Amino acid sequence: MPGPVNQAAVELYSAKAKPASIVVTTVKSLDEALEYAVKVCQDKEKAKPLLDVPGDARKTLAAPAVSDEVFAALAKKVEGKDMELVRSGLRDHLAGLDVGFSVADLAIAETATAVLECEKEDDRLAAMICETHVVALSKSKIVMTSYDAEPFLAKALSRERNFTAFISGPSRTADIERVLTLGVHGPLEMHVALVED
Amino acid sequence: MTDADAALKNMKGYRQSLKGALEDNFLRQTLDKFAVQYRANRTMIFADMNERELIAEIADAKDESMERLEELYEQFRAEAGKKGVIVHRAATAKEANDLICRIAKENNVRKIIKSKSMTAEEIHLNHALEADGLEVVETDLGEWIIQLRHEGPTHMVMPAIHLSRHQVADTFSEKTRTAQDSDISKLVKVARHQLRARFAEADMGISGANFALADTGTIGVCTNEGNGRLTTTLPRVHVAIAGIDKLAPNLHDALRIIRVLPRNATAQAITTYVSWITGATDNSVNPDRRKVFHVVFLDNGRSALLKDPKCREVLRCVRCGACANVCPVYRLVGGHRMGYVYIGAIGLILTYFFHGHDRAKNLVQNCIGCEACKDVCAAGIDLPGIIQEIRARLNEEQGSPATSSLLAAVLANRKLFHTLLRFGKWAQKPVQSGQFIRHLPEIFASGQGFRALPAISPKPFRSQFADLQVKADGSPRVGLFAGCAQDFVYPEHLRAAVRLLTAKGAAVEFPQGQSCCGLPVQMMGERAAAEKTAAGNVRAFEAAKVDYVATLCASCASHMKAHYLELTSSDPALRASAEKFLAKIVDLSSLLFNVLKFSADDFRNRGDKAAYHSPCHLCRGLGVVKEPRNLLNLAGQHVESPEEDVCCGFGGTYSLKFPEISSTLLAHKLDGVEASGAEYLVTDCPGCVMQLKGGEEKRGRKVKVEHMAEFLLRNLK
Ligand code: SF4
Ligand code: SF4
Numbered sequence: 001m002p003g004p005v006n007q008a009a010v011e012l013y014s015a016k017a018k019p020a021s022i023v024v025t026t027v028k029s030l031d032e033a034l035e036y037a038v039k040v041c042q043d044k045e046k047a048k049p050l051l052d053v054p055g056d057a058r059k060t061l062a063a064p065a066v067s068d069e070v071f072a073a074l075a076k077k078v079e080g081k082d083m084e085l086v087r088s089g090l091r092d093h094l095a096g097l098d099v100g101f102s103v104a105d106l107a108i109a110e111t112a113t114a115v116l117e118c119e120k121e122d123d124r125l126a127a128m129i130c131e132t133h134v135v136a137l138s139k140s141k142i143v144m145t146s147y148d149a150e151p152f153l154a155k156a157l158s159r160e161r162n163f164t165a166f167i168s169g170p171s172r173t174a175d176i177e178r179v180l181t182l183g184v185h186g187p188l189e190m191h192v193a194l195v196e197d
Numbered sequence: 198m199t200d201a202d203a204a205l206k207n208m209k210g211y212r213q214s215l216k217g218a219l220e221d222n223f224l225r226q227t228l229d230k231f232a233v234q235y236r237a238n239r240t241m242i243f244a245d246m247n248e249r250e251l252i253a254e255i256a257d258a259k260d261e262s263m264e265r266l267e268e269l270y271e272q273f274r275a276e277a278g279k280k281g282v283i284v285h286r287a288a289t290a291k292e293a294n295d296l297i298c299r300i301a302k303e304n305n306v307r308k309i310i311k312s313k314s315m316t317a318e319e320i321h322l323n324h325a326l327e328a329d330g331l332e333v334v335e336t337d338l339g340e341w342i343i344q345l346r347h348e349g350p351t352h353m354v355m356p357a358i359h360l361s362r363h364q365v366a367d368t369f370s371e372k373t374r375t376a377q378d379s380d381i382s383k384l385v386k387v388a389r390h391q392l393r394a395r396f397a398e399a400d401m402g403i404s405g406a407n408f409a410l411a412d413t414g415t416i417g418v419c420t421n422e423g424n425g426r427l428t429t430t431l432p433r434v435h436v437a438i439a440g441i442d443k444l445a446p447n448l449h450d451a452l453r454i455i456r457v458l459p460r461n462a463t464a465q466a467i468t469t470y471v472s473w474i475t476g477a478t479d480n481s482v483n484p485d486r487r488k489v490f491h492v493v494f495l496d497n498g499r500s501a502l503l504k505d506p507k508c509r510e511v512l513r514c515v516r517c518g519a520c521a522n523v524c525p526v527y528r529l530v531g532g533h534r535m536g537y538v539y540i541g542a543i544g545l546i547l548t549y550f551f552h553g554h555d556r557a558k559n560l561v562q563n564c565i566g567c568e569a570c571k572d573v574c575a576a577g578i579d580l581p582g583i584i585q586e587i588r589a590r591l592n593e594e595q596g597s598p599a600t601s602s603l604l605a606a607v608l609a610n611r612k613l614f615h616t617l618l619r620f621g622k623w624a625q626k627p628v629q630s631g632q633f634i635r636h637l638p639e640i641f642a643s644g645q646g647f648r649a650l651p652a653i654s655p656k657p658f659r660s661q662f663a664d665l666q667v668k669a670d671g672s673p674r675v676g677l678f679a680g681c682a683q684d685f686v687y688p689e690h691l692r693a694a695v696r697l698l699t700a701k702g703a704a705v706e707f708p709q710g711q712s713c714c715g716l717p718v719q720m721m722g723e724r725a726a727a728e729k730t731a732a733g734n735v736r737a738f739e740a741a742k743v744d745y746v747a748t749l750c751a752s753c754a755s756h757m758k759a760h761y762l763e764l765t766s767s768d769p770a771l772r773a774s775a776e777k778f779l780a781k782i783v784d785l786s787s788l789l790f791n792v793l794k795f796s797a798d799d800f801r802n803r804g805d806k807a808a809y810h811s812p813c814h815l816c817r818g819l820g821v822v823k824e825p826r827n828l829l830n831l832a833g834q835h836v837e838s839p840e841e842d843v844c845c846g847f848g849g850t851y852s853l854k855f856p857e858i859s860s861t862l863l864a865h866k867l868d869g870v871e872a873s874g875a876e877y878l879v880t881d882c883p884g885c886v887m888q889l890k891g892g893e894e895k896r897g898r899k900v901k902v903e904h905m906a907e908f909l910l911r912n913l914k
């Protein structure tokens with residue numbers, strides 16, 4: 001249920017995303033966000049396999065957490081391109097996944113946090129094992145503070161099974177000589193496509 | 198038992214290990230750089246929020262949760278249980294280890310991956326699992342590095358902060374049997390590669406939990422690397438281990454803590470990931486696609502702590518690590534010498550409560566009492582106060598060290614103390630050279646060569662006061678609290694103060710019944726003596742009808758303000774009198790600037806360039822920051838020097854116990870001041886004067902050290 005857009009929240013989100021190493025792009029529709037994800041996958045170097053098994057022959061884009069309709073639209077965009085589109089069985093791609101695509105359920109502007117409800121293993125893995133995580137975020141879903149997100153979160157956490165993730169950038173470490181390094185166990189990059197409507 | 202462990206248990210070994218750390222150049226440089234950057238970054242990341250208010254809210258909420266702990270536990274168990282989670286409670290470390298080994302066995306587990314958990318470190322879980330034939334791999338980069346090196350963490354948030362990239366490259370080369378480049382981003386890739394395979398094959402994942410939410414049976418885990426997410430997602434079994442103190446009534450409490458925890462830990466607005474896990478979530482390996490999910494709550498002394506009114510606030514701790522980040526002692530010697538498992542101020546404390554009084558007895562001496570930790574603690578815990586309390590308990594349990602009991606006996610008896618001090622001036626004669634003591638008697642001298650110690654004045658201030666012929670009328674009426682250092686060593690500070698006060702028309706009184714404020718015995722944990730000195734001073738000022746009680750010693754003032762109510766609490770009439778007494782206490786700088794309104798017109802400003810050392814007990818103990826600097830600019834020119842508010846290393850008897858650390862802090866301070874181009878170094882505390890002046894004496898008096906009162910008087914019109 002998209003509510004009205006809180007312009008101040010959108011601006012704060014964009015301002016806070018930058019220091020969190022999040023690449024933000026504005027798109028007109030979810031369809032354009034899909035296009036963006038495909039382009040990111042096309043432009044990137046193929047993921048280097050992390051396990052001693054033969055990696056996938058082609059680049060892989062995973063989008064398990066979208067509706068049939070959206071997945072069909074995405075499949076169309078991938079058609080004819082040198083990449084594979086997967087929707088399930090992500091555990092077979094632990095050696096390396098190029099792009100994971102998710103749709104944010106909510107975002108918290110003050111910390112540039114995308115909130116994803118992802119109880120299904122595949123939904124979670126798409127955001128964890130990819131090299132680049134692309135998130136579509138409707139502007140209307142951005143709230144100012146974590147406290148403003150409470151009504152949504154309360155509902156999510158009260159379910160019988162739930163895994164809700166706050167994601168505020170690519171995976172990072174400073175464990176060696178306190179030097180900030182992106183991409184330890186999770187994504188090396190995080191892109192957010194801000195959707196207008 | 199490891200060497201480091203053995204070293205904690207005897208003072209000689211402990212000091213040896215401190216010296217070793219002081220000689221580790223890499224460690225020193227790393228921690229130095231970190232300390233400076235951390236402070237700046239922390240200030241920035243808190244800039245747009247009301248830090249104090251938030252911390253106070255967290256403290257209150259935590260206290261309330263702890264009050265309802267049993268209820269919260271039952272609620273969590275019921276809620277999570279309904280959702281298919283198996284909830285356990287382990288009374289001891291051994292019980293927790295046995296339990297987790299049993300869970301592994303029941304689920305035919307062979308390979309385990311772990312994400313970071315200080316609670317697992319607390320109980321040495323890896324040892325127990327390995328002894329049971331299980332393979333355990335840490336997946337947090339820092340934890341993995343130290344696991345490969347068979348070391349313990351040296352920081353709660355950055356466990357491998359003591360290691361250089363070269364050391365890490367060597368460790369990784371050995372592990373992978375391939376030479377590895379010491380480029381950090383390449384090293385991180387090695388870990389990504391090596392550990393992904395471990396994630397793929399693991400049967401069980403063990404994580405910690407930052408929060409356990411009672412109302413929904415949810416755990417919350419904060420990580421940056423993303424290893425926590427894989428650990429809780431891929432394996433078919435997940436065990437989360439958490440202290441029972443991690444229970445919170447609901448999400449709001451957790452969100453509030455998240456506003457401070459990452460800011461305090463690494464000056465980040467939030468950790469990259471926060472995962473909220475409820476119920477037996479989807480897992481494709483298990484036939485029913487349900488994760489086997491156990492939550493283990495560890496007690497290990499926590500419920501006993503809950504019943505301990507003086508120390509229970511320790512349970513508020515959210516493990517942000519900030520108390521180590523700002524600790525001047527941690528900065529010099531690193532983690533392995535500032536805690537057994539937990540590190541920093543909280544490490545000193547938790548070693549006592551979780552890991553044995555034997556391991557804690559030397560550690561808890563190694564706190565200089567600067568209060569830097571208390572000032573930043575995410576949960577508003579009075580860490581130095583609790584460290585003093587532990588010293589007191591150790592004294593009661595193990596008997597006081599001879600020097601400490603002697604001092605206690607002497608300080609508890611004002612007349613004896615003062616007589617001894619008067620005789621001290623004769624005793625020191627053969628060793629005195631001018632204002633300073635030339636050579637200390639052997640028993641005190643070990644390691645004290647870094648500064649000259651002042652001589653006891655031939656005539657204490659208490660015997661000079663009558664000669665000053667201060668007029669009895671005037672306004673406001675100020676009672677001077679001298680404190681021993683100024684009464685017996687630096688009476689000139691007090692004389693200067695009297696002149697400044699009377700210059701503005703104040704009446705000054707000196708109640709003769711006053712004595713030492715009692716801080717030294719409090720620091721050593723001699724409670725009875727601390728109570729006796731407190732009572733004596735409160736009574737001494739009862740008769741004097743003064744508007745203010747002025748101190749020139751920030752340490753006396755902050756000790757009295759912080760502890761006198763408690764120290765007099767056994768006698769309600771005395772406590773009421775103490776309350777009135779404390780309300781009148783003010784430090785000299787604040788009195789001169791705020792009340793007597795000294796202005797530029799009062800001084801002949803010759804532009805004397807003065808650096809300022811901000812005494813721990815003034816800037817943090819009393820929260821006085823602006824007034825001294827304003828005064829310096831009225832009478833001269835304040836020249837900024839680096840880290841004005843970092844401890845000078847005095848810490849009373851601390852500097853006698855740990856001269857190697859005291860002298861290093863002093864050198865750091867004086868290097869900065871000398872480089873600033875100042876001619877004077879001014880401060881507001883006789884202890885700091887003693888340390889700084891003694892240091893400058895040895896360094897050839899490049900800078901002249903003065904108490905604020907002396908500096909102001911010299912420039913008074
Ligand atoms: S009071 Fe100072 S020296 Fe003591 S633990 Fe805290 S920061 Fe460290
Ligand atoms: S004691 Fe305070 S500062 Fe230290 S780790 Fe705990 S919450 Fe953080």
